[in-house]
Amino acid sequence: MHTLTDYGFTDRIRGLFSFRFPATGTSASVPARVIRSDRGRVLLATDSGPVHALSDGAEVTGDWVALTNDDGAAPPAVVGLLPRSSTLQRKKAHDPLADVQVLGANIDLVGVVVPIDRPLSTNRLERTLVAAWDSGAVPIVILTKADLSNRFDEVVAQTVERARGVEVFTTSAESGDGLDALQARVGTGNTLALLGPSGAGKSTLINALVGSEVQDTGDVRSGDGKGRHTTTSRELIPFGNGSVLMDTPGVRGFALWDAEAGLEAVFGDIEELFPLCRFRDCAHDREPGCAVQEAIVSGNLEERRWLSYRKMERELASLHRRQSVAEQRRHARSFHKVVKEAAMAKDYRNRFRED
Template sequence: MLFPAVFLCLFGEVENDLRTKSENGGLPLNNNRLEQWGWAEEWNKKWIKTIESMSVEEEAITAAYEPARIIADYGQKFGVITAEGRRFASLTGKFRQRQEAGGMKPGVGDFIVITSHGAQDDVKVHEVLERSSIIARQAAGNETKEQIIATNVNTLFIVCALNKDYNVRRLERYLILAWNSGANPVIVLSKSDLNDDVAFRLAETDEIAPGVPVIAVSAKLGIGKDLLDQYACPGQTVALIGSSGSGKSTIINWLTGQEEQITQEVRDDDSRGRHTTTHRELFLLPDGGVIIDTPGMRELSIWDDGDGIARTFDDIEQWAKQCYFDDCQHGREKGCAVREAIETGTVDASRLTNYHKMQREIAYQLRKEAEVSKRNSKSTKNAPRRKKRGEWRAEVEEDFGASK
């Protein structure tokens, strides 16, 4: 046994002894509630690491630290799964201070360290375990800020309907986000009943997403569920992203076997109402595993801090290595291998256009970010007003124009 301390009883009797801080290494074998919600072996290690790095905070003097998972974000409060079931939780004062000082914000999917006194609303969030993946985008509006969509996701379903919503350029945008997240992307072409030539669309999508599984499903006709089930299985966390109306909620209902999303319990006490709770929630799948719904996106500005562009446009980057000039922009330069690939029909011209566009967008974000931090470091008194609508925004809307 690798971690003899791991299986000490953490959930049963709470030991008020401070020894529990270092000894309560993880989950007892006979408690499978968090395992149902995606807790796997790797989290035991992360749990020990986190607990050992923490001091004993005020709340932890009378209650031991316990693991939990965030399943919903209501703003001030979070919906969490603890050993006892669903609870509302809030950040400790110390955590909030850290966050206000620019520290990280917990997100849906996070495994966390809590203290609980058994009461419904008394759960405190002390710490977040190191994430295995972060699905994030550039926050809507003109702020330069990362917005976390979901964390600790194994597979990301990029959902695109096989109707007029279908748009390969938008899929490329989602792929950049996916590759940056650390989750494995799977493209799900939904509403296959609305298309007469699904095989054509599958092939077309394959071309722009080398190495990414592409599947077609119809929730309406019940076709392709087995293709989704291979990812949505025990111990796995799946999240869905895609435009508004692409069929994400319908897929969740289909996989969970629920007509209504099963959040009533939490929603009843949620003063912020129905709308917010139908979004960005984590649901349990009947055979194990969890699935996260995310809001339909009207726009998606990518937040590139990884190799998302390089992986999404790997074919272009490979051709570019063969260009005559190292700094070739693939315009009219002599000996451009990318142009040649386009002329021979190997690469689509609009794919190159999108590649340039995504690079411009990221460069613009980075410039803006630099400006903001420069401005923040000076007096804010004479700071120039923000532009209302940047050029990048118009380009994002162009990609999302067809969707609601």
């Protein structure tokens, strides 16, 4: 059975807890960490094992809380929340008026997971790193699937340059390379959350770090090869030395805000062309050796889709600049329209191809 120390309970948390919730003669509470929170019910790690408790719903995965200690007389309840050292939160980009949603708390390290065979665009890597810094945690970049690249040195050098001083680790779950160095960096009593697009290798990396099959990976998708697997496991996973992996569905998808998820889903094939351009800083306009222009000329890419991609990029950029609520609303609407049109164009094209 895991103790609270396995879940990252350090001297700092111990001190903070007894300061905030001093034991008095009549009432005492025990420290606990939120493994999962679900509308008024929380699953907690405590020193006497996992406990279900009632809560007011304010807690998120990773929170440290005070739990009543009534010896089973009443159902246990969360009675207090420790201040958070970091919060990973998201605001939906296409809905500027939506509430900020806290996805996880008390994360020490945010690992931005980038598969080496499918590097992120500089733009997206930058945005993800900015968001990671904003959380109060320290970001690191984790290049996965190192065994799959024959341009290893080149991609690593590129990533180091784009990561602007953020540490870059390379790993292969297949060969085991880089896992020790990553584990050493996480250190003792720290919580690591992994962000990255679907298929980046997060589950596989978690399995490799934890050393047992706690996550379903892409290998076990259902029969038709399309069914999305669901991650059924725990959301806070101890992996030695009080180190903890946080893997909630919300945190997982964080790197792609809703808007950007749309961008990737709809235009992923276009973005895959960018690394094929002769020049790394290609503006995809009149540059020689531009893979985008070549794809348009050869008929592999509809010019209309390329223009909507461009338009959407501008929309996103200006959406981020908007100040007034009214303007945000207007932009959100036109943004939605672009996404919808582009998605329809793509569906149409795919249907046409399959015939």
